[in-house]
Amino acid sequence: METSKYSRYTIEDFVLDPFFIKWIISPDKKDELFWNRYQEEHPEQEESIRKAIFMIQAIRSDKEVIPEKKLDQIHRLLIKQIRRRTTPIIHIFKYVAILLILTASSFYIYVQQQNNVFPSKKNIPISSNKGVLITSNGNRHEFTTDNTSIKQTAQNKLTINNDTIYNSKEEKQPQQELNQLIIPYGKRSKITLEDGTQIWLNSGSQLLYPSSFNSKTRKIYLKGEAFLQVAENKNKPFYVITPAIKVQVLGTTFNISAYSDDSFIETVLLHGKVNISTNKAFSDNIEIIPGERVKYIKNSKSMKKDHVNPKLYASWINGYLIFENTPIKDVSKKLERYYNTKIVIEQGLEQITFSGKLDLKNNLIDVFESISFTSSIKVIENKDFITIKP
Amino acid sequence: MQAQLKDEYKWNQLRQGNDIYFSMIYSESAPRLYRYGLKFTQNRDTIEDVVQDLFSDLIKNRETLGETDNILFYLMRAFKRRLFRILKKEINPDVEPLADNYSFRVTYSIEQEIIKNEEIHRQTLNLFGALEKLPVRQKEAIYLKYREGMSYHEIADIMEISIESSRNLVCKAIKSLRQSIHTPTQLIQLLNLIFK
Numbered sequence: 001m002e003t004s005k006y007s008r009y010t011i012e013d014f015v016l017d018p019f020f021i022k023w024i025i026s027p028d029k030k031d032e033l034f035w036n037r038y039q040e041e042h043p044e045q046e047e048s049i050r051k052a053i054f055m056i057q058a059i060r061s062d063k064e065v066i067p068e069k070k071l072d073q074i075h076r077l078l079i080k081q082i083r084r085r086t087t088p089i090i091h092i093f094k095y096v097a098i099l100l101i102l103t104a105s106s107f108y109i110y111v112q113q114q115n116n117v118f119p120s121k122k123n124i125p126i127s128s129n130k131g132v133l134i135t136s137n138g139n140r141h142e143f144t145t146d147n148t149s150i151k152q153t154a155q156n157k158l159t160i161n162n163d164t165i166y167n168s169k170e171e172k173q174p175q176q177e178l179n180q181l182i183i184p185y186g187k188r189s190k191i192t193l194e195d196g197t198q199i200w201l202n203s204g205s206q207l208l209y210p211s212s213f214n215s216k217t218r219k220i221y222l223k224g225e226a227f228l229q230v231a232e233n234k235n236k237p238f239y240v241i242t243p244a245i246k247v248q249v250l251g252t253t254f255n256i257s258a259y260s261d262d263s264f265i266e267t268v269l270l271h272g273k274v275n276i277s278t279n280k281a282f283s284d285n286i287e288i289i290p291g292e293r294v295k296y297i298k299n300s301k302s303m304k305k306d307h308v309n310p311k312l313y314a315s316w317i318n319g320y321l322i323f324e325n326t327p328i329k330d331v332s333k334k335l336e337r338y339y340n341t342k343i344v345i346e347q348g349l350e351q352i353t354f355s356g357k358l359d360l361k362n363n364l365i366d367v368f369e370s371i372s373f374t375s376s377i378k379v380i381e382n383k384d385f386i387t388i389k390p
Numbered sequence: 391m392q393a394q395l396k397d398e399y400k401w402n403q404l405r406q407g408n409d410i411y412f413s414m415i416y417s418e419s420a421p422r423l424y425r426y427g428l429k430f431t432q433n434r435d436t437i438e439d440v441v442q443d444l445f446s447d448l449i450k451n452r453e454t455l456g457e458t459d460n461i462l463f464y465l466m467r468a469f470k471r472r473l474f475r476i477l478k479k480e481i482n483p484d485v486e487p488l489a490d491n492y493s494f495r496v497t498y499s500i501e502q503e504i505i506k507n508e509e510i511h512r513q514t515l516n517l518f519g520a521l522e523k524l525p526v527r528q529k530e531a532i533y534l535k536y537r538e539g540m541s542y543h544e545i546a547d548i549m550e551i552s553i554e555s556s557r558n559l560v561c562k563a564i565k566s567l568r569q570s571i572h573t574p575t576q577l578i579q580l581l582n583l584i585f586k
Contacts, residue, residue, distance in 0.1 A: 015564050018541075025539050055567055058517045059536040063499045064428050066421045074442045075416055081449055082409045291413040307414045 007042060014052035024056045079289055129184050129340065133160065136177035136211060141165060148189040150181065155194065155212040178208040178221070186340030188316075193220075196231035197238070200317040203337040227317045245296050245303075248275040265296040268313045276303065321358045328352045331371070332388070339364040342385035349377065349390055398459045405452050416445055419462050422538065423469045429494045429533065430470075431477055440473045463544045466534075470548060494529045496521070513571060520570035524563050527551075531559035 006017075014020045023031040039049060131148055133141045135158075143160055152158045158165050183189045185204045192198050194212045201207055205224025218238045230238045230249045238249040245265055249272070267276055269288050276294045277285045278301065286294050286303055293308040315322045316338070323331055331354050332343040341364055358367050364386065368379040378389040403411035420441055427437035444465065448455070458464040477492075498518045521529070527549065534540045534548060546556040 012561075012564050012568050015568075016561065021536065021539070025536065051571060055517065055564070055571070056536050058498060058514065058521065059532050059567075061498045062425075062496045062533075062537065064425050064497060066424050067434070068421070070434075070438060071420050071424065071441070074420070074438065074445070075413070077442065078416065078445050078449060079409065079413070081446060082412060289413060290409060291411075307417055 006038065007045070009045070009048065011048045011051045011055070014048060015055050020052065021056065024053060025060065076289070129186060131184060131187055131189060132180075132182045133158075134180040134182075135165075136179050139165075146187055148183075148187065150189060150191040152179070152192065152194045152209075152211055158211075178210055181207045181209070183224070184340070185337055190317075193231075195233060195236075198229045198231075200227040202226065202316055203340065225316075227314055244298065244301075245276055245278050248277075249273075264298060266293055266313075267296075268293045268308055268310050270310045270314060278303070315357075316360070319360050321360060323354050323356060323358070325353045325355050328354065328377075328388070335364060335367065343388065344385055345388045346390065349388060352377065396459075397461045398457070401455075401458055401461055401464075404448070405455050407452060412445075412449065415461055415465075419465050420445070422462060423465060426466060426469065426533075426538075427473055429496060429530070430473060430492060432495075433480075436476055436480070437473070440469060440476065444469055444472060460544065462538065463540060463548070466538070467548045492526065494526045494533070496529060496533060498522075516570050517567060520567050524566060528559045528563035528566075531556055532563045535560050 006014075009017070019031075020035075023035045039046060130142045130144055133143070133150065135141070141160055145161055148161060150158065150160050156166055181189070181191060181201065183201045183203060183205050187203060189201045190198065191201065191207070191209075193209055195218060197218075199207065199220075202225035205222070205226060207224075207226065208221035210219075213236060216236065218233070218236050219241060220239070221241045223243060226240075228240065240247040240249070242265060245267070247267055267274070267288070269290050269292055271290055273287065273289060275285050275287050276296075278296070284303070286305055288294055288305060291307055291310060292305055293313075294303055294305050296303050309324065312322050312324060316334075321331075321334055321338075328345060328349055332345060335341075335358075336343050338360055354371055356371070358371065360367070362370070365379060365381055368377075368386070368388070380387040380389060400411050400415055404415060423441055423444070424437055427440065428434075431437065456464075474492075498521055524532075530549060531545055534545045535542075540548070542553050542556045542560070545560070546553040549556060549559075551559075
């Protein structure tokens, strides 16, 4: 950036300069860097620059209060209009979509506090590289496939990768008894529940579900990441209960997803409508519509709603990951889970981000080789971990 | 780089019927349209109706929408035209909708911290006074420029004037504002404290 022209600038010149205006109204790092340095190098212009900032900020000081609630109401009406318009297409999807991301540590904390909510005795640490399904009668079924397909076809019958398993009919299956499915790091699974709901479980996830939904509501318990397509049944509301929050599925078309090891829980909706609340009594509800995300922050126990691109969150079920300016540590965290490999990032790489699509069918080294981060990196393969160097 | 999606991409997704992008566009632009509307009328029902109709038509006509690489500008232009059509009917059917005789009301406000300092407070009020006294078109032009970050080309389009005129409006406004801040050296020091 040439600085010479600025040295003769008056207050007005600064106020009218597009690059200067941009620095005040929507600065990026480059702008900050340039103007901070410019001010250091040109102390004689400090007064003009200060006054120019003062003027622009005064013009921008309009603090009109916008009725967010009213605008939200209009938004909902418009979404209904879209639904009506696209009804024939919508009927093809019998599902709605959500994504949840939650932390392993918060799980244990919440289990202690809220035994009544999340059935803690069922909790078994995710360790080996074997997936496990523990049925409500206590039988263990292990599997080692990378992508395991499980179907609960009837109350006493289920299939794992096309192997049929019958539970003894003599076994009583009271309502509360749940099957437990554990997917280790590095593996994934898709399970179809008795009502037709489909759930894709990502690496390092745990799901508790009943063999059949006999009560007035359908409840499942989730730790980790899952992508759900909940089968429509208006008479039996569907709940996904996580260690800290509860998601009520209201619409007819939706999907759910959830991950482990983070300081927050994220729910992203692709189709339909869901209601999210914390597991406290009298907790506030947040209703979200497609494209919205609710982020629950573990430390502050607060929930925040914003807009995201849901494709970024749901791509893993199709075997790839999409990133948009994602910091390297977040990219490698996802890859660590998916490949069950420790990734060590050396200092000095914190600022690097990545945008693009990663094919998870390739091995981890190839995936890293194919990544074009904003700066070049070196990937070094060690015995049981990978190091990323500048 | 900002982790923002390009307007062009969002707009094309909207045109292809991706309702997620509709929601994204709505939540980003509706509050700004609403605020812009409040500059022309205090009748909030009217503003809400226009916002709703505008987006409703966007859904209805999305296949036939034109291209844009600046969604906010595209929507603001359409919003203003619709709002003026209605205001014209409501207030005075004889008035040309985009003539000079409309009002542009901005409530400038000071941060509490600034009020605490008498000298700064006085200077700020001077500047606000000068802002209030600006001719209505200059007010609108600097609002679009400094609040919404628009180019002279876009301002010209929205205000239905030439690019040269839009530039002149902004320059004249800035000149008047500049004259309203007489700054004793003492003030500079105070400003430095605030904007440190």
